[in-house]
Amino acid sequence: MEQIIEQAAMEFAEKCRIANFKGGLCYPYDDLDMRNAFEEGAKWQSKQMAWVSVNDKMPEEGHAVDSHTVYSHTKNVIVLYKNGCIGKGRRIYINETNKKGWQWSCFKSEDITHWMPWID
Structure with missing residues (x-):
């Protein structure tokens, strides 16, 4: 599951980077922070509904x-x-x-x- 979360985090971060660029936003974008936030959220969610x-x-x-x-x-x-x-x-x-x-x-x-x- 860890590898799936990491791949999804990278895809999410890339979507955010593209949206940031297309939107002409002028604040700095941090790919690593975005991926870390996504991964931690996914890990938290997986524990909420554990079989x-x-x-x-x-x-x-x-x-x-x-x-x-x-x-x-x-x-x-x-x-x-x-x-x-x-x-x-x-x-x-x-x-x-x-x-x-x-x-x-x-x-x-x-x-x-x-x-x-x-x-x-």
């Missing part, structure tokens, strides 16, 4: 359930499937006669690889 692997953590771990809990659910989350599709889902807890435990509420839950919080 969480289902192997590392499930949504709202520690959600309280006890022997009396029949049904409970987490907040909605965005899910990423193995095939690259994105959907909306939540984790639900069901305690019925032959079925107990946490599971995904969405279609093909066994294909979910990552999730991130749902932003309203």
